[in-house]
Amino acid sequence: MTYCVAIKVDDGLVFAGDTRTSAGVDDVRTYNKLHVIELEDRVFVLLSAGNLATTQAVVANIRRDLDAPVATMSLRLARYMFDAAEYVGSISVRAQHQIASQAQFSNADLRTTFILGGQIRGEEPAIYLVYPEGNCISSSPETPFLQIGESKYGKPILDRVIRPEVQLEDAARCALVSLDSTMRSNISVGPPIDLAILPTDSLKITHKQRFDLDTPFYARLRESWGHQLVAAFRNLPKFDWEAPAEQGSLLKEPNQQAANG
Numbered sequence: 329m330t331y332c333v334a335i336k337v338d339d340g341l342v343f344a345g346d347t348r349t350s351a352g353v354d355d356v357r358t359y360n361k362l363h364v365i366e367l368e369d370r371v372f373v374l375l376s377a378g379n380l381a382t383t384q385a386v387v388a389n390i391r392r393d394l395d396a397p398v399a400t401m402s403l404r405l406a407r408y409m410f411d412a413a414e415y416v417g418s419i420s421v422r423a424q425h426q427i428a429s430q431a432q433f434s435n436a437d438l439r440t441t442f443i444l445g446g447q448i449r450g451e452e453p454a455i456y457l458v459y460p461e462g463n464c465i466s467s468s469p470e471t472p473f474l475q476i477g478e479s480k481y482g483k484p485i486l487d488r489v490i491r492p493e494v495q496l497e498d499a500a501r502c503a504l505v506s507l508d509s510t511m512r513s514n515i516s517v518g519p520p521i522d523l524a525i526l527p528t529d530s531l532k533i534t535h536k537q538r539f540d541l542d543t544p545f546y547a548r549l550r551e552s553w554g555h556q557l558v559a560a561f562r563n564l565p566k567f568d569w570e571a572p573a574e575q576g577s578l579l580k581e582p583n584q585q586a587a588n589g
Contacts, residue, residue, distance in 0.1 A: 378440030
């Protein structure tokens with residue numbers, strides 16, 4: 329499984345995803361699920377979740393069309409982000425059919441879901457969720473983020489924090505916390521984590537970084553988030569029947585818990 333998220337705020341776009349691909353409990357591998365395509369007047373980021381063979385076929389076909397001397401459609405020729413999302417959907421459907429025809433007796437699930445985000449000069453940045461069937465939807469001001477894969481564990485923090493007016497770096501931190509929450513609850517999602525930031529009208533990725541569990545910034549972020557969650561829980565309103573002495577001992581500090589075993 330996997331988990332990827334794309335966030336749209338007024339200042340730009342944030343993309344994040346894990347890299348774990350598993351074919352079983354004893355076959356865990358790492359593959360890139362965040363793909364960046366930068367051209368003269370546009371930039372695209374593709375996030376993927378689903379069958380790895382289909383994903384690789386889609387990415388390969390997209391890059392091949394970019395270099396084709398004669399092409400009826402490509403990311404280079406798309407006039408709008410919606411056109412680009414529909415193009416990715418059509419490539420995905422074709423790849424699924426081709427792979428299925430080569431393995432007629434296989435029961436493998438060949439579906440792949442994508443998030444395509446980016447900006448074409450003259451148009452606002454946008455993110456689209458591209459379904460395995462080829463159709464797509466965009467984000468909205470009410471829900472300015474899109475998720476694919478194991479999305480349920482990382483959604484609550486996004487629902488509470490992400491608004492169009494949120495600063496780009498805060499959106500990036502929220503994406504990393506969303507991934508951390510998912511990894512704590514589902515072993516099929518795992519590090520390293522890829523992060524990419526696209527400011528509005530920059531037409532290029534200004535920051536792209538991979539974080540492992542021991543990457544200093546990411547380690548500090550995870551530790552700080554965990555401590556502050558515990559502190560917030562300790563400050564929740566107390567029941568009417570709780571005695572004053574009990575109110576101060578609802579939760580011990582993490583280091584005290586460790587000391588007491």
